[in-house]
Amino acid sequence: MTHLRFNSLILTTLLLALCLLLLTAAADAATYTVKMGSDRGELKFVPEVLEIKPGDTVEWTINQVAPHNVVFDEAKMPNGNKALAKDLSHKQLLFKTGASYQTNFPEDIAPGTYSYYCEPHRGAGMIGEIAIAD
Numbered sequence: 001m002t003h004l005r006f007n008s009l010i011l012t013t014l015l016l017a018l019c020l021l022l023l024t025a026a027a028d029a030a031t032y033t034v035k036m037g038s039d040r041g042e043l044k045f046v047p048e049v050l051e052i053k054p055g056d057t058v059e060w061t062i063n064q065v066a067p068h069n070v071v072f073d074e075a076k077m078p079n080g081n082k083a084l085a086k087d088l089s090h091k092q093l094l095f096k097t098g099a100s101y102q103t104n105f106p107e108d109i110a111p112g113t114y115s116y117y118c119e120p121h122r123g124a125g126m127i128g129e130i131a132i133a134d
């Protein structure tokens with residue numbers, strides 16, 4: 001009986017520790033906003049370079065000179081992971097000011113620089129980078 005009680009105490013303690021770990025991990029993840037089109041109407045992502053950590057989320061929001069979209073450059077993916085480029089991208093064009101989409105960068109994503117562009121304005125230099133730290 002005592003032995004059983006002891007075991008369940010250990011189990012409860014382990015479960016509590018696990019919950020705490022999960023909560024801490026979730027609290028650490030941040031959400032960042034990138035504007036599509038600068039306040040002055042330039043064809044840019046603002047900020048153009050954003051540093052984040054694995055697990056963070058980026059929200060792209062229409063600001064000026066729409067339409068825009070977000071396409072990760074398959075040719076410039078760290079580790080050449082083309083499938084991931086597709087997963088991170090939002091090909092659908094957004095038109096309305098304030099419209100947005102989000103991408104979560106998974107916990108197990110490789111550190112490095114992830115380059116993306118807006119399809120209609122790539123030629124005009126509407127290119128951004130998400131830099132993922134170790």
Ligand SMILES: [Cu+2]
Pocket residue numbers: 043067068069118119120121126
């Ligand atoms: Cu654009």
